[in-house]
Amino acid sequence: MTRTAPFRVFRTVLFSAVLVVPVSVFGQVSRSGSRYVAASSGAVAAEGEVVRIRKLRGLSAQDKIRTPNYQTDLTGPTKPAKEWVNISVSYDTYPEIIEELTFRFYVLAGKRVAGSPAPAYTFYQANVTYLDIEAGRGHEGSVLLRPPALKLHGDLIALAVEVYHKGEVVGQESDGPRDFAADWWKKVDQPGVTARAGYLLPRSQTPFAFVNPDDYEYARP
Numbered sequence: 403m404t405r406t407a408p409f410r411v412f413r414t415v416l417f418s419a420v421l422v423v424p425v426s427v428f429g430q431v432s433r434s435g436s437r438y439v440a441a442s443s444g445a446v447a448a449e450g451e452v453v454r455i456r457k458l459r460g461l462s463a464q465d466k467i468r469t470p471n472y473q474t475d476l477t478g479p480t481k482p483a484k485e486w487v488n489i490s491v492s493y494d495t496y497p498e499i500i501e502e503l504t505f506r507f508y509v510l511a512g513k514r515v516a517g518s519p520a521p522a523y524t525f526y527q528a529n530v531t532y533l534d535i536e537a538g539r540g541h542e543g544s545v546l547l548r549p550p551a552l553k554l555h556g557d558l559i560a561l562a563v564e565v566y567h568k569g570e571v572v573g574q575e576s577d578g579p580r581d582f583a584a585d586w587w588k589k590v591d592q593p594g595v596t597a598r599a600g601y602l603l604p605r606s607q608t609p610f611a612f613v614n615p616d617d618y619e620y621a622r623p
Contacts, residue, residue, distance in 0.1 A: 447496040451496050451572075452495065452496060452497060452500065452503075452567050452572040452573075453493050453494065453495050453496070453500075453503065453565050453567070453572050453573045454493060454494045454495075454496075454573065455491060455492070455493045455563070455565065455573045455574070455575045456492040456493055456494060456539075456540075457491070457492045458489075458490075458491050458561055458562075458563055458575045458576070458577050459488075459489070459490050459491070459492075460487060460488065460489035460490065460509070460558065460561045460577070461558055461561060461577055461578075465487055465488050465489070465490075466485050466486070466487055466488075467485070467486055467487075467488050467610075468483035468484070468485060468486070469483040469484050469486065469609050470483075470609055470610060470613050471483065472609075472612075484549035484550070485549055485552070486546045486547060486548060486549060486608070486610075487546065487547040487551070487552065487558065488544060488546055488610075489507055489509060489544065489545050489546065489547065489561060489602075490542060490543065490544040491505065491507075491542070491543045491544075491563050491575070492540060492541070492542055493541050493542075493543065493565070493573070494538065494539040494540070494541065495535050495536070495537055495538065495541060496537055497537060498536070498537050499534060499535065499536050499537070500534075500535045500567065501533065501534060502531055502532070502533055502567070502622075503531070503532050503535055503565055503566070503567055503619075504529060504530070504531045504532075504565070504566040504567075505529065505530045505531075505532070505543045505563055505564070505565055505566075506527070506528075506529050506563065506564045506565075506566065507526075507527065507528050507529070507530070507545045507561070507562070507563050507602060508525070508526070508527050508561065508562040508563070508564075508587035509525070509526040509527070509547065509558060509560070509561055509602055510523060510524070510525055510526075510558070510559045510560040510561075510578070510586070510587070510590070510595075511523070511524045511525075511526070511551070511552070511555050511556045511557060511558050511559060512524070512556045512557065512559050513554075513555055513556025513557075514556075520594060521556065522555075522556070522594065522596070523559075523590075523594055523595040523596065524551075524555040524556065524595075524596055524597075524598050525587075525590045525595055525596065525597045525598070526547065526551075526597075526598060526601050526602035527587075527597070527599075527602060528545045528602040528603060528604060529604075530543060530544075530545060530604045530605075530621050531621065531622040532618075532619035532620065532621055532622075533619065533620050533621070533622055534619070534620065535619050541619060542617050542618050543563075543618065543619075544605045544610075544618065545602050545603060545604055545605065546602070546603055546605060546608045546610060547601055547602050547603075548601055548602075548603055548608070551601045555598065555601075559578055559579065560576065560577065560578025560579065560582055560586060561576065561577045561578065562574065562575070562576035562577075562578075562586065562587050563575055563576075604621055605618065605621070606621050606623070
């Protein structure tokens with residue numbers, strides 16, 4: 403994945419010899435490329451397979467989107483549209499119908515702190531449960547990081563999603579630095595990492611709820 407210039411600069415700071423947080427806290431694993439996927443990418447489902455994640459997005463410049471502009475009969479001044487980060491997942495399902503699938507999204511951000519040799523890390527998390535998903539390819543799930551999270555807490559470093567069916571993990575995928583562990587989100591309970599609620603929101607709780615709603619399954623309120 404091509405990174406934007408700010409990410410490249412920040413990554414250089416993160417992984418300098420002085421900073422050991424990503425290695426000691428988030429671990430190292432051996433894997434192919436910068437992505438690690440729970441299921442194979444073939445078109446045929448494995449026996450008992452429920453869901454297959456196709457792609458996790460959110461770290462590129464294209465994932466930064468402006469608040470949609472709705473046409474209304476109200477008049478008055480408007481402020482410039484704010485910037486959100488759309489974190490989305492494409493997936494396939496194989497059972498004829500699935501009553502519930504819960505997606506747990508995890509996001510790590512970091513920001514340089516004046517006078518400190520190490521950046522401050524922020525961890526965001528949000529759950530979305532989709533209902534009555536029919537078998538098929540190209541389903542979409544989405545959460546959004548609200549403004550002004552990037553300004554306050556820094557650029558995004560890593561993403562992950564876990565998919566739960568009947569209480570069990572049936573799929574997961576992550577994207578981020580190559581030397582992060584495949585389960586890095588389980589290692590964030592560490593000094594220097596702050597969990598912040600209320601920033602990562604289900605699409606249904608944002609101004610994007612009515613943008614192409616049929617592209618998404620119905621989400622439990």
